Amino acid sequence: MRLPRWFHLLGSPPFVYGLAGRLVPWLRAIAIVLLLVGAYWGLAVAPPDRVQGEVYRILFLHPQVAYISMMAYVVMAVSAGIGFIWRIKLAHAVAVTAAPIGTTFTACALATGAIWGRPTWGTFWQWTDPRIMSETLLLFLFLGYLALRAAFDDRDKADRVSAILAVVGVVNVPIIHYSVIWWNSLHQGPSFMKLDKPSIAPEMLTPFLIMIAAFTVCFYWLLLNGLRGQIVERERDTRWVKQLVGGREA
Amino acid sequence: MSAFGAIVRRDVRVALRRLSEAANPLLFFVIVATLFPLALSPNADELREVGVGVLWVSTLLSSLLALEGLFRADADDGSLEQLMLSPVPISVTVVAKIAAHWLMTILPLIALVPVLALSYSMPLAALPTMIGALLLATPTLSVLTALGAALTVSLRRGGTIVGLLVLPLTAPLLIFGTRATDFGLHDEPAAGPLYLLAAFAAFALALGPLAIGAALRVGVE
Amino acid sequence: MMEFLRMGGEAAYVWSAYGITLAVVLFNAWWARWTHQQALERARASLSETRTLKTPTVRQVE
Numbered sequence: 001m002r003l004p005r006w007f008h009l010l011g012s013p014p015f016v017y018g019l020a021g022r023l024v025p026w027l028r029a030i031a032i033v034l035l036l037v038g039a040y041w042g043l044a045v046a047p048p049d050r051v052q053g054e055v056y057r058i059l060f061l062h063p064q065v066a067y068i069s070m071m072a073y074v075v076m077a078v079s080a081g082i083g084f085i086w087r088i089k090l091a092h093a094v095a096v097t098a099a100p101i102g103t104t105f106t107a108c109a110l111a112t113g114a115i116w117g118r119p120t121w122g123t124f125w126q127w128t129d130p131r132i133m134s135e136t137l138l139l140f141l142f143l144g145y146l147a148l149r150a151a152f153d154d155r156d157k158a159d160r161v162s163a164i165l166a167v168v169g170v171v172n173v174p175i176i177h178y179s180v181i182w183w184n185s186l187h188q189g190p191s192f193m194k195l196d197k198p199s200i201a202p203e204m205l206t207p208f209l210i211m212i213a214a215f216t217v218c219f220y221w222l223l224l225n226g227l228r229g230q231i232v233e234r235e236r237d238t239r240w241v242k243q244l245v246g247g248r249e250a
Numbered sequence: 251m252s253a254f255g256a257i258v259r260r261d262v263r264v265a266l267r268r269l270s271e272a273a274n275p276l277l278f279f280v281i282v283a284t285l286f287p288l289a290l291s292p293n294a295d296e297l298r299e300v301g302v303g304v305l306w307v308s309t310l311l312s313s314l315l316a317l318e319g320l321f322r323a324d325a326d327d328g329s330l331e332q333l334m335l336s337p338v339p340i341s342v343t344v345v346a347k348i349a350a351h352w353l354m355t356i357l358p359l360i361a362l363v364p365v366l367a368l369s370y371s372m373p374l375a376a377l378p379t380m381i382g383a384l385l386l387a388t389p390t391l392s393v394l395t396a397l398g399a400a401l402t403v404s405l406r407r408g409g410t411i412v413g414l415l416v417l418p419l420t421a422p423l424l425i426f427g428t429r430a431t432d433f434g435l436h437d438e439p440a441a442g443p444l445y446l447l448a449a450f451a452a453f454a455l456a457l458g459p460l461a462i463g464a465a466l467r468v469g470v471e
Numbered sequence: 472m473m474e475f476l477r478m479g480g481e482a483a484y485v486w487s488a489y490g491i492t493l494a495v496v497l498f499n500a501w502w503a504r505w506t507h508q509q510a511l512e513r514a515r516a517s518l519s520e521t522r523t524l525k526t527p528t529v530r531q532v533e
Binding site for chain 3: 039043044048053055057061062065100101104105108111112115119218222225226228232233241242244245246
Binding site: 084147148157164 | 397401405414415421461465
C-alpha cells in the first residue's frame with residue numbers, strides 16, 4: 001500500500017518546522033480574536049444569571065480550560081504512544097511540547113474552579129467531589145511526566161519511558177469526564193454534551209461556545225509554536241538547522 | 251507455569267536469606283501507624299474515625315517502600331537482562347516477581363493489620379471487610395508500584411521519584427478501599443466498592459505487566 | 472463602567488479567574504518563544520564552534 005506523500009512529510013522535521021511556522025501567525029490571530037470576542041461577550045453582553053449573579057461568568061473560562069487540559073493530555077499520550085510504537089521522533093517532540101501547556105491549563109482549571117466554588121458551593125475545595133479529584137490527579141500525572149523526563153540524561157530514554165507513563169495515565173481522562181454521571185457530587189451533570197438541546201440559555205450558550213473554539217485554537221497555536229522550539233533543539237546538529245541559523249553550511 | 255513457579259521460588263529464597271530487608275517495610279508500617287495516635291489525639295472515638303484512613307495510607311506508603319527497588323537489585327547484577335533474554339515472556343517474569351514480593355512483604359503486612367486495628371479501637375466485626383478490601387487492593391497496588399520501579403530502574407536514585415509517579419495513581423484504591431472498610435465498620439453492605447477493587451485488580455494484573463515489561467526493556471537497553 | 476468592574480460585588484472572583492487564565496495563556500506563549508530562542512542560540516553556538524574547529528591553525532598549515 002503506497003502511503004500518501006503528506007504522511008511522509010509529517011515525519012520530516014524541517015517540513016513540519018516550516019509548516020508550523022506558517023500556521024502559527026494565523027492561529028495566533030484567530031485565537032486572540034476569538035478570545036477577545038468571547039471574553040467581551042461573556043463579561044459585558046451576556047446578562048447576569050438569575051441564581052449566581054455575575055460570578056457565573058466564570059462559566060466562560062473554567063469548563064473550557066478544563067476541557068483543554070484533558071485534550072492536552074490526550075494529545076500528549078497519543079503522540080507519545082505513536083512515538084514509542086513507531087519510533088517517530090517528531091511524535092515525541094509533540095508530546096514534550098503538550099506537557100507544560102497541559103500542566104498550566106490543568107492548574108488553571110483547578111484554580112478557576114476553586115474561585116468559582118467559593119461563592120456558589122460555599123467552599124474552595126471539596127475532597128469528595130470526583131471531578132475535582134480526578135482533575136487533581138491529572139495535574140499530578142502531568143507533573144510526574146515532567147519529573148520523569150527531567151530525571152533522564154538520555155533524551156531517547158526519557159522519551160520512551162515517559163511515553164509509557166503518559167499512556168498508562170490516559171485512563172484518567174474518561175474518568176474525569178464520566179465522573180459527574182457516575183457519582184452524585186457538587187458538579188452538575190452534563191448540560192452541554194447531551195444529545196437533545198442543551199439546558200443553558202442561548203444568550204449564555206453563544207459566548208460559551210465561542211470560548212470553547214477560542215481555547216481550542218489557542219491550544220493548537222501554543223502547541224505548534226512550542227513544537228518549533230522542540231524541533232530545533234532536537235535537530236540541533238543537522239544540516240538543515242545549521243543552514244537555518246548560519247545561512248551557509250559550515 | 252513451571253517458569254513462573256521457579257521465579258517465585260527463587261525470589262522467595264533470596265528474600266528469606268535477607269529477612270531483615272523484607273522486614274523493613276513491615277517495621278515502617280508499624281512505626282507509621284504508631285506515630286499517628288501520638289500526633290493526633292489518643293481519644294478512642296477519634297482514633298476509630300481516623301484509624302481506617304491511617305492504616306490504608308500506611309499500607310500504601312509501606313508498599314511503596316517495599317517495591318520501589320523491585321527490579322534494581324537484578325538490574326544491577328545483570329540477572330534482569332538474563333531473565334529478559336530467556337524464552338519466558340517478560341510478563342510472566344514480572345508477575346512472578348510481584349507475586350513473590352507480595353507473599354513475602356505485603357501478606358505479612360496485612361496479617362499485622364488486625365493487631366494495629368485493635369490499637370485504634372476498631373471493632374473486631376469490621377476486620378473481615380478491611381482484610382478483604384486489602385487483599386483485593388494490594389495486588390493492584392503492587393502492580394502500580396512495580397510500574398514505577400520499572401520506569402525508574404535505570405536511574406541511580408530513582409527511589410524518590412517513584413512515589414510521585416505511583417501515589418497519584420493509587421488514589422482510586424485508597425478511596426474505594428476506605429469506603430469498603432467504612433461500610434464494614436458501620437455494618438453496611440460493602441459489596442459495591444469491593445467489586446470495584448476486584449475489577450481494578452483484574453485490569454491491573456491483565457494490562458500492568460505489559461506496561462512494566464515495556465518499561466523494563468527501555469530501562470535495560 | 473464602574474458597575475462593570477464591580478461585577479455586582481463579586482469582582483474579586485470574576486477578575487481573579489479571568490486574570491489567572493490570561494496569565495496562563497501569556498505564560499505559555501512566552502515559554503514557547505523563549506525555548507525557541509534558546510534552541511536557536513544553542514544551534515548557532517554549536518555552529519560557530521565547529522567553524523572554529525575547522526578553521527586551519529598555523530600548525531596545520533605548516
